[in-house]
Amino acid sequence: MQIFQQTQERDFPHQTLHTDLLVAGGGLAGLCAALAAARDGLQVVLVQDRPVLGGNASSEVRLWANGATSHMGNNNRWSREGGIMGEILEENLWRNKEGNPMMFDLLLLDLAQREKNLTVLLNTALYAVKREGLRITEATGFNAVNETFYHIQAAQFCDATGDGVLGHLAGAEYRIGAEDAEELGEKMAPGDNFGHKLGHSIYFYTRKGSEPVTFVPPSFALQDIEAIPRYKRLTSTLNGCDLWWLEWGGRLDTIHDSEQIKWELWKIVWGVWNYIKNSGEFPDADNLTIEWVGTIPGKRESRRFIGDHLLCQQDIIEQRDHYDAVGYGGWSIDLHPADGVYSRHDGCRQFHSKGTYTIPYRSLYSRSLDNLFLTGRLISASHVAFGSARVMCTCGLLGEVVGRAAALCQQHKLSVPQLAQAEHIGKLQQHLQHVGCYIPRQRLTDPARGAQVTASSELQLSELPANGRWMTLGERMALLLPVKAGESLPLMRFTLRSATSQPLKISLLSSQKAANYCADTQLDECTLTVQETGEYGVAFDWQSDADRYLFIAFESNAEVEIALTDLQLPGIMTVFNSQNARVAKHPRQIVDGDFGAEEFDFWVPRRRPHQVMPAVQFSTPLHCYDVDNLLNGHLRPEQQINGWAPALDDRKPRLSWRWDTPQTVQSLTLILDNDFDNAMETVQMGHAARVTPHCATHYRLWADDTLIAEVEDNRHSVCQHILPTPLTVSHITLELVRSAGAVPAVYSLNVA
Known part of the structure; x- marks a missing residue:
C-alpha cells in the first residue's frame, strides 16, 4: 500500500x-x-x-x-x-x-x-x-x-x-515552402496555382468477407464526391494505400495545422468509402469492409534546414557529382499540387x-x-x-x-x-x-590491403542455353551486357522464329554517361529477316570508349518469337521499353513544357517471378566475372559487373586472399550479391521469395586454417565479421556452400 x-x-x-x-x-x-x-x-x-x-x-x-x-x-x-x-x-x-x-x-x-x-x-x-x-x-x-x-x-x-x-x-536557419524559379534557376519551381508545399495523406486497408457489410458514414464524412475532381478514378479493387493522392493540407501550416489536416483527411477517406459502398456504382463492394484507417497522417513536407549546400533541381537532373x-x-x-485531392491538377x-x-x-x-x-x-x-x-x-x-x-x-x-x-x-x-554503403561513381581504395586473390574457377559467359520456351517480341526488349573500354561485343546468335518472313531490327544502344542505363545513344544497328526457326547471327561494328553497359535492343514485332533460357546470371538482365504505372504515365518521359528535364525512354525489368532472359550464344566468351574484380573497390554492378562468379560446373566454389607479409586483421566484411536491382518495398507489397536467387546463403570463412565463421542462413549482401581478438594471418579463404538457387556472386572482401 x-x-x-x-x-x-x-x-x-x-x-x-x-x-x-x-x-x-x-x-x-x-x-x-x-x-x-x-x-x-x-x-x-x-x-x-x-x-x-x-x-x-x-x-x-x-x-x-x-x-x-x-x-x-x-x-x-x-x-x-x-x-x-x-x-x-x-x-x-x-x-x-x-x-x-x-x-x-x-x-x-x-x-x-x-x-x-x-x-x-x-x-x-x-x-x-x-x-x-x-x-x-x-x-x-x-x-x-x-x-x-x-x-x-x-x-x-x-x-x-x-x-x-x-x-x-x-x-x-530553415525554410518552408518553395523557392522562386529565379533564386536557383529551377524550372520546376511551382507557381501559386500549383502551390508551394506537399500535403498529408491518410491510408486505409480493406478486407473482403463472406457476407455483405453495411456501412453507415459518420456525420463528418464528405458528402459531395464530385468535390474530388479525380473521383472517377476510384474503384472498389484499389487498396486504400494505393490512394496516395487522397492528399490535403499544402495550403496550410503543415506543422501547426496538422490536426485540422487530419480531420479533413478523415472526412475525405470516409466520404470516399461511403461513395464506394453506398453509391451503387460498385456492386462488388458489398462484402468489403475497412479493417484499418490511419490515425495520424503521413506527412510529406514541412521545415527544410539550411546547410553549406542547398541541393537543387540541377544537382538531380544533371547528376552532379x-x-x-x-x-x-x-x-x-x-x-x-498543394490543394491535393481537391486540385484540378493531376495528383x-x-x-x-x-x-x-x-x-x-x-x-x-x-x-x-x-x-x-x-x-x-x-x-x-x-x-x-x-x-x-x-x-x-x-x-x-x-x-x-x-x-x-x-x-x-x-x-x-x-x-x-x-x-x-x-x-x-x-x-x-x-x-x-x-561498411557496405555504395556511393555512385566512387570506389573503395584497396579493400583487401594489397592481397592477391585466386579462385577455384571463373564463369566465362559463352552461352545462355535455350530451355524450350518462347516469348513473342510484342514490345521493345533489350539484353543488358557489359563491355570494357577498347573492346567490342562478339558475334551473338539468338534463336528466333516466325510463321511468315518478318524483318527484325536490332539496335546497339548505350548511354551518354557511361555509368547510366538510359539507352539514349544509338551506336549501331542491323536488320534480320526471320522466318523458320533458327539461330540468327547479330554482330556490331563498334568499339567501346569506356567501361559501360550496352543494350542489345530488339524492336517490337508481334510476329516474331525469341527463345528463352533458364540461366540467371548476376549483373546481366533483360529490360523492356515499357512503363511502370506507379512512377510513369508513358514508356517514355514526356516533358510537356520548359521544366529543365529531358525526354528519354524508360527501360525497365520485370519483377520476379516474371523476369525473362533470351537464349544466346557468343562466338567468344565474355570475361565479365574475373576474379580481379574483387580488388577494384566497386561494390556492385556499375559500368561493369564488378563481381566474381564461379564456373557453372564448380561444385565447391572457393576464393583465397593471400599476403606476402602476414596481416593483423580485426574485421572482415563480405559484399555479396543480393540483386541490388530488386525493389524490396517494406510493407503492403508482397514479394515472391525471402531471398534473391544469387545470394550466397551458406558460406564458410577461414583465416589460415582456422574456421572463423560459418553462416547457414545468410540473406544479406553485407556480412561483417568482427573478430573477438585480432588475428595475424597469411590468407583468408571463402567457401561458398550454397546459394538461394542461382549463380552466386561476390564483390569484395573489405579487410580492417
Missing part, C-alpha cells in the same frame, strides 16, 4: 542522461543514424515521440519505403540502397515478405533493442534545448506514458524528426533524371550550429530537390551517413562542418564504402 498525503504541488520524475550523440526522431532516417553511430562505438540516445519506430513506414501510417529503385520503374539499375538501410530491407524480406506492417514494426524494434550502445526512448517528445554559443548542449523531452522528464546532454545532436523540432528549438558525395537518390522529382508531376544523383555531406548539417546533423526529409534542399530526396529509403541511407560521420567527428575531434573539408571528407567516404 502506498499512501500519498495532500501537498501543495507535485512534480514528475526527472532523469538526466549523458551521451555522445542524441538522435531526435525514430523514423528510418533516425533509426539508421542511431544504429550506425552505435555500431561505430558512440553511446547514442534515440528519442522518438511515437510508440513504434519507422515513421511513415510504421504500422501507424503504413506507407511502403522506397528509394532509388523507384519500384523498378525508371532507368536506375542496381541502385537499391546499401548499408543499414539495405540490411533492413533484406531482413524484412526474409522475415516479412508478405509486407505485414506490424512485422516491420517488430523488426525495427528488434534491431534497436539488440544494439548495446543504443538507448531508445519511445513516446518521448522533445520540447526544449540549451545552447552554448554555436553548440547545442542539452535537449529536454517528456514521456506522457511514464510521466518522466528526460534531460539529455550530448556532444553531438542529429535532427531526424521530419518537422525539424530540434533544429527549430535551437534556432537553426560533388567532391563530398556521401549518399545518393534516384526517385523522380515528385511534386504534388503529381514527376520528372526522372537519367540515373542516380549524389548528395553532398554539406547538405547534412546545419550551417547555423557546430554540432547539429540533419537527416531525413529536413536536409538542406530546395523544395524541388526535396521532391526526390524525401523518400524513405533515401532518408534511411542518409541517416547512416550522419551516424558514421558523428563517430568520425568524435574520433578526429572535428566539428560537424569541419568534416566537410577536402582533407577530411575522404575519411567518411571510404569508411561508408568499407
Whole structure:
C-alpha cells in the first residue's frame, strides 16, 4: 500500500542522461543514424515521440519505403540502397515478405533493442534545448506514458524528426515552402496555382468477407464526391494505400495545422468509402469492409534546414557529382499540387533524371550550429530537390551517413562542418564504402590491403542455353551486357522464329554517361529477316570508349518469337521499353513544357517471378566475372559487373586472399550479391521469395586454417565479421556452400 498525503504541488520524475550523440526522431532516417553511430562505438540516445519506430513506414501510417529503385520503374539499375538501410530491407524480406506492417514494426524494434550502445526512448517528445554559443548542449523531452522528464546532454545532436523540432528549438536557419524559379534557376519551381508545399495523406486497408457489410458514414464524412475532381478514378479493387493522392493540407501550416489536416483527411477517406459502398456504382463492394484507417497522417513536407549546400533541381537532373558525395537518390522529382485531392491538377508531376544523383555531406548539417546533423526529409534542399530526396529509403541511407560521420567527428575531434573539408571528407567516404554503403561513381581504395586473390574457377559467359520456351517480341526488349573500354561485343546468335518472313531490327544502344542505363545513344544497328526457326547471327561494328553497359535492343514485332533460357546470371538482365504505372504515365518521359528535364525512354525489368532472359550464344566468351574484380573497390554492378562468379560446373566454389607479409586483421566484411536491382518495398507489397536467387546463403570463412565463421542462413549482401581478438594471418579463404538457387556472386572482401 502506498499512501500519498495532500501537498501543495507535485512534480514528475526527472532523469538526466549523458551521451555522445542524441538522435531526435525514430523514423528510418533516425533509426539508421542511431544504429550506425552505435555500431561505430558512440553511446547514442534515440528519442522518438511515437510508440513504434519507422515513421511513415510504421504500422501507424503504413506507407511502403522506397528509394532509388523507384519500384523498378525508371532507368536506375542496381541502385537499391546499401548499408543499414539495405540490411533492413533484406531482413524484412526474409522475415516479412508478405509486407505485414506490424512485422516491420517488430523488426525495427528488434534491431534497436539488440544494439548495446543504443538507448531508445519511445513516446518521448522533445520540447526544449540549451545552447552554448554555436553548440547545442542539452535537449529536454517528456514521456506522457511514464510521466518522466528526460534531460539529455550530448556532444553531438542529429535532427531526424521530419518537422525539424530540434533544429527549430535551437534556432537553426530553415525554410518552408518553395523557392522562386529565379533564386536557383529551377524550372520546376511551382507557381501559386500549383502551390508551394506537399500535403498529408491518410491510408486505409480493406478486407473482403463472406457476407455483405453495411456501412453507415459518420456525420463528418464528405458528402459531395464530385468535390474530388479525380473521383472517377476510384474503384472498389484499389487498396486504400494505393490512394496516395487522397492528399490535403499544402495550403496550410503543415506543422501547426496538422490536426485540422487530419480531420479533413478523415472526412475525405470516409466520404470516399461511403461513395464506394453506398453509391451503387460498385456492386462488388458489398462484402468489403475497412479493417484499418490511419490515425495520424503521413506527412510529406514541412521545415527544410539550411546547410553549406542547398541541393537543387540541377544537382538531380544533371547528376552532379560533388567532391563530398556521401549518399545518393534516384526517385523522380515528385511534386504534388498543394490543394491535393481537391486540385484540378493531376495528383503529381514527376520528372526522372537519367540515373542516380549524389548528395553532398554539406547538405547534412546545419550551417547555423557546430554540432547539429540533419537527416531525413529536413536536409538542406530546395523544395524541388526535396521532391526526390524525401523518400524513405533515401532518408534511411542518409541517416547512416550522419551516424558514421558523428563517430568520425568524435574520433578526429572535428566539428560537424569541419568534416566537410577536402582533407577530411575522404575519411567518411571510404569508411561508408568499407561498411557496405555504395556511393555512385566512387570506389573503395584497396579493400583487401594489397592481397592477391585466386579462385577455384571463373564463369566465362559463352552461352545462355535455350530451355524450350518462347516469348513473342510484342514490345521493345533489350539484353543488358557489359563491355570494357577498347573492346567490342562478339558475334551473338539468338534463336528466333516466325510463321511468315518478318524483318527484325536490332539496335546497339548505350548511354551518354557511361555509368547510366538510359539507352539514349544509338551506336549501331542491323536488320534480320526471320522466318523458320533458327539461330540468327547479330554482330556490331563498334568499339567501346569506356567501361559501360550496352543494350542489345530488339524492336517490337508481334510476329516474331525469341527463345528463352533458364540461366540467371548476376549483373546481366533483360529490360523492356515499357512503363511502370506507379512512377510513369508513358514508356517514355514526356516533358510537356520548359521544366529543365529531358525526354528519354524508360527501360525497365520485370519483377520476379516474371523476369525473362533470351537464349544466346557468343562466338567468344565474355570475361565479365574475373576474379580481379574483387580488388577494384566497386561494390556492385556499375559500368561493369564488378563481381566474381564461379564456373557453372564448380561444385565447391572457393576464393583465397593471400599476403606476402602476414596481416593483423580485426574485421572482415563480405559484399555479396543480393540483386541490388530488386525493389524490396517494406510493407503492403508482397514479394515472391525471402531471398534473391544469387545470394550466397551458406558460406564458410577461414583465416589460415582456422574456421572463423560459418553462416547457414545468410540473406544479406553485407556480412561483417568482427573478430573477438585480432588475428595475424597469411590468407583468408571463402567457401561458398550454397546459394538461394542461382549463380552466386561476390564483390569484395573489405579487410580492417
